[in-house]
Amino acid sequence: MSFDPTDPLGIDDLLEPEDLAIRDTVRSWAADRVLPHIAEWYEKGELPGIRELAKELGSIGALGMSLDGYGCAGASAVQYGLACLELEAADSGIRSLVSVQGSLAMYAIHRFGSEEQKQTWLPGMAAGEIIGCFGLTEPDHGSDPASMRTHAKRDGSDWVLNGRKMWITNGSVAGVAVVWAQTEDGIRGFVVPTGTPGFSAPEIKHKWSLRASVTSELVLDDVRLPADAVLPEVTGLRGPLSCLSHARYGIVWGAMGAARSSFEAALEYAKTREQFGRPIGGFQLTQAKLADMAVELHKGILLAHHLGRRMDAGRLRPEQVSFGKLNNVREAIEICRTARTILGANGISLEYPVMRHATNLESVLTYEGTVEMHQLVLGKALTGLDAFR
Numbered sequence: 001m002s003f004d005p006t007d008p009l010g011i012d013d014l015l016e017p018e019d020l021a022i023r024d025t026v027r028s029w030a031a032d033r034v035l036p037h038i039a040e041w042y043e044k045g046e047l048p049g050i051r052e053l054a055k056e057l058g059s060i061g062a063l064g065m066s067l068d069g070y071g072c073a074g075a076s077a078v079q080y081g082l083a084c085l086e087l088e089a090a091d092s093g094i095r096s097l098v099s100v101q102g103s104l105a106m107y108a109i110h111r112f113g114s115e116e117q118k119q120t121w122l123p124g125m126a127a128g129e130i131i132g133c134f135g136l137t138e139p140d141h142g143s144d145p146a147s148m149r150t151h152a153k154r155d156g157s158d159w160v161l162n163g164r165k166m167w168i169t170n171g172s173v174a175g176v177a178v179v180w181a182q183t184e185d186g187i188r189g190f191v192v193p194t195g196t197p198g199f200s201a202p203e204i205k206h207k208w209s210l211r212a213s214v215t216s217e218l219v220l221d222d223v224r225l226p227a228d229a230v231l232p233e234v235t236g237l238r239g240p241l242s243c244l245s246h247a248r249y250g251i252v253w254g255a256m257g258a259a260r261s262s263f264e265a266a267l268e269y270a271k272t273r274e275q276f277g278r279p280i281g282g283f284q285l286t287q288a289k290l291a292d293m294a295v296e297l298h299k300g301i302l303l304a305h306h307l308g309r310r311m312d313a314g315r316l317r318p319e320q321v322s323f324g325k326l327n328n329v330r331e332a333i334e335i336c337r338t339a340r341t342i343l344g345a346n347g348i349s350l351e352y353p354v355m356r357h358a359t360n361l362e363s364v365l366t367y368e369g370t371v372e373m374h375q376l377v378l379g380k381a382l383t384g385l386d387a388f389r
Contacts, residue, residue, distance in 0.1 A: 005267070009298050014305060015078075022075065023082040025060055030090035038091045039350040041212040045205070047093060050173055050214060051131065054097070058128025062087070062098055064106040070122035072106075077311035081253035081304055088254035089261045092360035093213030095254040100169040101125060103247035105132030108178045108189055112231040112239055117191055121176055133201075135165035135179035135192075135218045136240045142167075143373050145180070145187075146237055150220065152181040152190060152230075159230065161190060161198075161223040167367070171201040171216025178231075179220065180240050189231035189239050198223040209363040245318045248368050249311060252324035253304045255364060256297060258357040259332035263293050265352050266339035280342070289342060293335045300328040319381040322374040330371065333361045 004010070012020070033056060041047055057063055061073035066080040075083075080102075088095035106125050109117055124130035141147045150163025161181055171177070177192045177199070192199060201216040231239065267290060270281030280286050307324050310316040336358035340347035347354050365371060376387050 005294075006264075007298075008294055009302065011298065011301055011305065015082075019076075019079055019082060022061075022079045023086060026062060026083045026086040027089075029056065029060055029062075030086055030094070034090040034094055038094075038212060038353075039356070042091070042093075042356050043211075043350055045207065045211040047097075047212050047214055050097070051128075053094075054101070054128035054131050056128065057098060058126060062102075063128055064102040064110070064122065064126050067102070067106060067110045067122075067126075070110070070118055071126035072110075072122065073126075076308070077249070077316075078305065078308035081250065081308045084250040084254040085257040085260070085301075085304070087257065089257035091212050091356070092254065092258060092364055093210050095250070095257070096169050096210065096213050099247050099250045099254070100134055101128075101132050103250055104134035104243050105170075105174075105176065105178050107246050108134065108231065108239065108243050109191060111242070112189060112233040113191065114228065114232050116228065117231070121191065125176070130175040131170050131173050133168050133170040133174040133177045133216075133218070134240075134243065135168055135171075135177050136244075137165060137167050139164055139166045139217075143370060145240060148180065148182060148187070150179065150181045152183050152188065154184075155224070157227045159190065159225045159227065161192070161220045161225065163220050165218035165220075167204070168201070168216050168218050170214055171218055172203045173214050174201065177201075177218060179218065186235045187237055187239070188235060190225060190229050191231065192220075192223060192225060192229065196223050196225065209359045241318070244368050245321050248321045248325045249307065249316070251364060251368060252307060252321065252328050253301075255325075255328045255332040255361065256300045256304060258361055258364075259293075259297050259300065259335040262336040262339040262354045262357050263290075263297050265354055266290065266293070266342040269343050269346070269352075286342060289338050293338055296331040297335060300331055303327060319377055322369065322377040325369060326371060326374040326378070329361060329365050333358065333365060336361060 062083055065073040065075040068074045084095050109121055125132050138148050152159045152161045174194050179190045179192050198221040200219045204215045270286050271279050273280050303324055339354045380386050
């Protein structure tokens with residue numbers, strides 16, 4: 001068998017034909033609909049046509065794809081991970097759109113919602129006709145969501161919500177928001193139609209990362225909801241944290257997509273860029289960089305695949321997801337930085353994907369759990385001692 005530089009460990013041998021078909025479908029969609037435009041979108045700091053993109057993603061089964069029923073694809077965890085890898089190989093903002101829609105907003109309704117809530121929202125969200133967002137992080141409370149200030153109080157049979165959420169992907173284009181708030185019974189989740197009076201979602205501008213992504217603040221001023229707006233099947237932080245664990249799993253795969261794109265750009269450049277009379281890929285230092293990048297890239301993909309198999313078997317623990325996110329995002333950033341050195345000055349140009357991926361990953365590194373939080377999760381699991389408080 002010949003050596004395949006794109007799959008040096010033969011990881012594709014672990015995949016079933018249906019896995020490969022799903023991966024290739026998402027890769028083709030991204031190549032057709034994202035890659036020709038992403039540099040321009042990134043430079044302008046916008047994601048035009050997001051509603052149409054969402055419908056297209058729905059049509060290929062990418063929204064809520066690991067959920068069952070209600071128009072969802074019912075794909076395996078590995079298949080969902082492969083989709084995340086291909087989407088983030090195009091851009092982290094596109095993968096974030098899909099992750100927030102499926103792994104946060106849809107997952108919350110699917111796992112903790114009433115049957116009426118599921119029937120009302122999930123089919124339209126799976127089709128991309130309704131975009132969802134997930135309101136947990138607040139301006140002053142990120143890593144410590146238990147201290148959130150957003151609150152919901154009963155007024156007769158209604159609920160009245162007040163508060164602010166920050167850094168909310170999809171916020172200003174969403175038709176529904178899953179918002180977490182303090183109540184007298186503990187933290188509860190609420191399904192909030194974004195047309196409800198008192199709800200607004202001003203878009204956050206001037207970002208230097210995830211520029212091809214819609215990011216917003218959520219403002220809730222006396223938002224009145226009926227009694228059945230609350231997610232009935234969960235109380236406490238277990239609700240939002242389980243959603244985050246599902247989304248972080250997608251990041252474990254997605255980060256390797258950004259790394260792969262940067263590695264492939266550096267490899268091709270090294271084979272064609274000539275200095276001192278020959279391609280720079282022929283020099284030992286460049287080959288050492290490429291070898292180290294390939295090792296970390298494919299180790300990370302193997303790790304993602306292992307976690308996917310555990311999730312499909314119902315055996316994946318949150319600590320293992322923290323293990324994957326901590327390692328893979330950190331290594332993906334290092335791969336991008338090393339790729340940039342191979343490209344030299346060209347590495348900062350949007351003609352190549354490397355700097356775009358590197359700046360995007362700086363956000364991925366800290367959202368849905370900072371490096372420090374995942375280190376402490378693992379530290380607690382290893383020692384049995386809680387360093388959080």
